[in-house]
Amino acid sequence: MLLTITNSRYPATDLGFLLHKHPGKVQSVEVVNGKAHVFYPEVSDERCTCAILLDMDPVGLVRNSDGNPFALDQYVNDRPYVASSFMTSAISKGFSSALNGNCKAKPELVSIPLQLEVQLSVLSVKGGEEVLQQLFLPLGYELTAIQHPLDPHFPEWGESRYFTVTLKNTVTLQALLSHLYVLIPVMDNEKHYWVNEEEITKLMNKGKGWLEEHPAKELIVRRYLRYQQKLSNEALAAITVSEDTPVVEKESKQTLHDIRLKAVSDEIARLQVRSVVDLGCGEGRLIKLLLENKQLQRITGMDVSSRSLEVAARRLKLDKMIDTQRKRINLLHGSLTYRDRRLQGYEVATLVEVIEHLDEDRLLALEKNVFNEILPDTIVLTTPNKDWNITFTEDETMKRHSDHRFEWTREEFQAWCEHIRDAYKYTYEIKPLGEEIEAVGAPSQMVVFSKQ
Incomplete structure (x- = not known):
């Protein structure tokens, strides 16, 4: 399988500096069950092309399959010949500096959009050209796809799922490689390794800055994570802005979310505590409000989204805080459905508009x-x-x-609170948030659980 990247922005040889691969040499890197060879078919100031040729060992694929659910695949399969997750591994190893946005020789090139053209020969696309268009057109690519017949000698057999794909865009090299890294296995809809929670981190890192707004975000996430519902839902929740879209009250410019945060902050102030952990802290809006409470000496925010935590750090200006203020705050990356000793020892825990983002079958894990x-x-x-x-x-x-x-009615919410009271020995008090209307109540509801 072959991937070529061509730069036509003068001087086109900047591509070599960015890829950290000398145009005069053929270089090879080891990948699982094969080798990736990097070389330059053409080099000039007007046009420079770098190719990565993936040479897979078909016998090694069978020997090292670890019982992958291939039946006849040991004898008949396309893995040595198509761009797949093996190619993304080759991109990660062969072009790691460029993929991570590093260029020691000319660091100023990293942020400069280049006139890039990519060709993939061949690419397995489950869903055909329509999927190609769904994935690449929203990212600004000009797409050309040539679909190959199953067998040119037997046209009645129809078309295969294999394409030679050409993509053109004016974009940074890092962005291009990030798009390919994520979308190649999405198009192929397969991976050569077991998918676990580490894949969420990879997806968040490589999708940062473009996946959040992509109209096919859900398709990308679910295919990338091999339709593992739990992982997909966690990733989608992490990618999605963690706080609800503000609902504006009819007679006030204050948003409903402002009302929620103020009510939670006031409740904590009333309790006169010294430590609080905000579970699902998102972009740090509540933490910023809690900083005004001088009695709080220990304020921790935890979220599953590393991107949200980065935004929170910028919002709170942690890098510019004086030491006494900075020591009060701690941001943690984690999931509130898993045991984490770092979260123990706090007087108060807050969950502001969090539980409704979980699948109901994960709610029990959160409760425990x-x-x-x-x-x-x-x-x-x-x-x-x-x-x-x-x-x-x-x-x-x-x-x-x-x-x-999911969302709960007031009756359903009270029933859940009573379940918590009986199962975990916490008393509770429910309070409405926002403008109340007869028969429907307020737009949001708050409960304060207290240990018996």
Whole structure:
């Protein structure tokens, strides 16, 4: 399988500096069950092409398959001949500096868009040209796809799923390689290794800056994570902005989310505690408000999205804080559905518009972790009130967040609170948040759980 990258922005030989591969040499890197050979078919100031040729060992693929669910694949398969996750491994190893945005010789080149052309020969695309268009056109690529017949001698057999694909775009090399790294296995819809939680981190890192707004985001995530529902849902929740779209009250410029945060902050101030952990802290809006509470000496935010934590650090200006302030804050990367000793020992835990982003079958794991493992004295939790949704009109532009997996009515919410009381020995008090309307209540609801 062959991948070529051509730069036609003068001087085109800048491509060699960015890829950290000398145009006068053929270089090889080891990959699983094969080798990737990097070389330059053409080099000039006007046009420079770098090729990566992946040479796979068909026998090694069978010997090292670890029981992959291939039946006849040991004898008949396309893995040595098509661009797949093996190619993304080759990109990661062969072009690691460029993929990570590093260029020691000419660092100023990293942020400069180049006139790039990519050709992939051949590419397995499950879903055909329509999938190619879904994936690349929103990213600004000019796409040419040549579909190959199953057998040119037997045209009645129809077309195969294999394409020679040419992509053109004016984009940074790092962005191009990131797109290929994520989208090649998405198009192929296969991976040569077991997918686990580490893949979420890879996807978040390589998709940063473009995947969040991609219209085919859900397709990309689910294929990249091999349709593992738990992993896919966690990744989508991490990619999605963690805070709900603000709902504007009719007679106030203050948003509903502002009301939530103020209510939670006021509740913590009333409790006169010294430590709080914000579970699912998102971009740090609540933490920024809590910093005004001088009594709090230990404020920790935890989120599954590393990108949200980066935004939180910038929002809070951690790099510019004086030492006494900086020592009060800690940001942690983690999931609130898994045991984590770092989260223990806090007087208060908050979950602001978090639980509705989980699948309901993961809610029990959250319950056990928060109410049985973390065990704070007080838990302050908010979630939308489903009863309120009937007030939305069809042309309403400020609706609930699209990532909500469920929403509870006031009755359902109270039933859940009673379950928590009986199962984990916490008393509770429910408070409405926002403007109340007769028969439907307020748009959001807050509960304060206190350890008995």
